[in-house]
Amino acid sequence: MSIRHGLLALLEHGPRYGARLRSELESRTGATWSLNVGQVYTTLNRLERDGLVVQDGEDSSGHALYRITEEGRSELDSWFRSPVDRSNPPRDELAIKLAMAVNAPGVDVRDVIQLQRHHTLRAMQDYTRLKAGTPEPPPDRPEEMAWVLVLEQLIFQTEAEVRWLDHCEARLVRMAAAAGTRQAEAGTRQDPADDGTPRGRSRRASRSR
Amino acid sequence: MSIRHGLLALLEHGPRYGARLRSELESRTGATWSLNVGQVYTTLNRLERDGLVVQDGEDSSGHALYRITEEGRSELDSWFRSPVDRSNPPRDELAIKLAMAVNAPGVDVRDVIQLQRHHTLRAMQDYTRLKAGTPEPPPDRPEEMAWVLVLEQLIFQTEAEVRWLDHCEARLVRMAAAAGTRQAEAGTRQDPADDGTPRGRSRRASRSR
DNA sequence: CCGAGTATGTATACCAGGTATGTTCGTGTC
DNA sequence: GACACGAACATACCTGGTATACATACTCGG
Numbered sequence: 001m002s003i004r005h006g007l008l009a010l011l012e013h014g015p016r017y018g019a020r021l022r023s024e025l026e027s028r029t030g031a032t033w034s035l036n037v038g039q040v041y042t043t044l045n046r047l048e049r050d051g052l053v054v055q056d057g058e059d060s061s062g063h064a065l066y067r068i069t070e071e072g073r074s075e076l077d078s079w080f081r082s083p084v085d086r087s088n089p090p091r092d093e094l095a096i097k098l099a100m101a102v103n104a105p106g107v108d109v110r111d112v113i114q115l116q117r118h119h120t121l122r123a124m125q126d127y128t129r130l131k132a133g134t135p136e137p138p139p140d141r142p143e144e145m146a147w148v149l150v151l152e153q154l155i156f157q158t159e160a161e162v163r164w165l166d167h168c169e170a171r172l173v174r175m176a177a178a179a180g181t182r183q184a185e186a187g188t189r190q191d192p193a194d195d196g197t198p199r200g201r202s203r204r205a206s207r208s209r
Numbered sequence: 210m211s212i213r214h215g216l217l218a219l220l221e222h223g224p225r226y227g228a229r230l231r232s233e234l235e236s237r238t239g240a241t242w243s244l245n246v247g248q249v250y251t252t253l254n255r256l257e258r259d260g261l262v263v264q265d266g267e268d269s270s271g272h273a274l275y276r277i278t279e280e281g282r283s284e285l286d287s288w289f290r291s292p293v294d295r296s297n298p299p300r301d302e303l304a305i306k307l308a309m310a311v312n313a314p315g316v317d318v319r320d321v322i323q324l325q326r327h328h329t330l331r332a333m334q335d336y337t338r339l340k341a342g343t344p345e346p347p348p349d350r351p352e353e354m355a356w357v358l359v360l361e362q363l364i365f366q367t368e369a370e371v372r373w374l375d376h377c378e379a380r381l382v383r384m385a386a387a388a389g390t391r392q393a394e395a396g397t398r399q400d401p402a403d404d405g406t407p408r409g410r411s412r413r414a415s416r417s418r
Numbered sequence: 419c420c421g422a423g424t425a426t427g428t429a430t431a432c433c434a435g436g437t438a439t440g441t442t443c444g445t446g447t448c
Numbered sequence: 449g450a451c452a453c454g455a456a457c458a459t460a461c462c463t464g465g466t467a468t469a470c471a472t473a474c475t476c477g478g
């Protein structure tokens with residue numbers, strides 16, 4: 001739904017043709033979210049199908065212009081007036097990966113964390129470098145302003161990811177220590193039924209139930 | 210790609226049937242990312258098509274069991290051994306919305322920010338409350354462990370979003386002040402050509418170029 | 419001036435994720 | 449025995465993401 005509304009928002013500044021929408025949207029998000037060309041046209045078609053937009057005449061150069069309709073305007077308005085739903089957030093691949101790595105046979109979660117941490121930090125550096133090369137936001141340049149905000153969003157999110165990874169590692173270390181002492185204390189069960197956590201490289205072809 | 214690999218990872222613990230995969234995946238992510246039933250089956254079909262999985266016999270109750278293949282195992286392995294790419298992150302609807310709100314006619318960015326801030330904070334409270342109700346992670350319960358990590362990821366991300374929103378507002382206030390003084394100083398241009406930023410609720414039907 | 423290469427603008431096909439809905443089948447209840 | 453219900457499975461449809469085809473225009477070297 002983000003592209004749909006993004007295009008609508010751009011069209012409220014006046015009629016545009018496809019390629020221009022693409023470039024305007026990109027100039028607002030920097031190169032970070034390069035929008036594939038085709039998506040603009042398919043999305044425009046869907047918008048037209050839903051009556052939020054109409055194809056309306058041509059450019060001086062013959063480009064087909066799209067114009068926002070009243071219905072589109074009200075749709076856009078209600079988009080701005082309602083928050084993005086954070087109560088069921090999009091799936092995050094990294095979170096799923098860690099959740100799986102916790103007890104995957106032959107996988108050490110801490111390796112996964114370290115690997116990712118390194119990669120994410122690198123991305124972070126790229127972003128901060130990018131930001132350092134960007135002048136302080138110009139008050140009358142909405143496009144550049146927008147792109148700075150987007151960039152900062154990426155920085156905030158990325159930093160949070162690093163902190164989360166560190167947190168995970170600390171927690172796992174703490175847990176491993178606890179499990180270690182417990183095992184040393186009482187020599188408890190090693191391989192409970194099927195879904196125990198095989199530490200190390202056991203990789204059995206378990207097959208049960 | 211996250212569901213694909215998530216299912217593969219579960220199958221490495223042994224053959225499973227569709228519905229069981231669904232429930233196991235959900236128990237690792239809590240109710241936060243409830244996986245639609247149909248997606249499991251379509252994904253399994255694709256996995257089978259790609260040779261990462263085979264349908265292999267039946268349950269005692271007649272459920273069709275899927276088993277991971279060697280190819281699937283190596284695919285999974287390379288997933289765990291390579292980081293999630295953060296150099297071109299997924300589009301974030303909120304970031305796009307703010308980027309658009311910056312100069313959308315008839316929209317005050319700060320309203321959008323405040324609205325979202327409120328909503329995001331509420332989500333944050335839900336998460337922390339959920340976490341408070343969860344006992345400290347049990348060392349030998351990988352599923353619960355995984356779900357705690359996922360929950361904490363959500364908390365970290367959500368918190369970062371709130372901080373970003375605050376940062377945006379501060380920046381916009383600062384910017385508005387700067388623009389204000391500049392205007393007071395020199396009485397500069399109010400509506401540059403087409404893409405100026407109409408402050409307040411002007412909502413003109415702009416149509417230009 | 420012409421033709422090759424490149425940029426711009428448009429269109430289409432395909433894949434994956436997300437959601438809703440439909441179907442079958444067994445079980446339990448009145 | 450009819451019915452309701454839940455579990456397991458299947459399908460249709462929409463959106464987002466990516467690659468690619470294709471036409472036109474522009475440019476640059478011969």
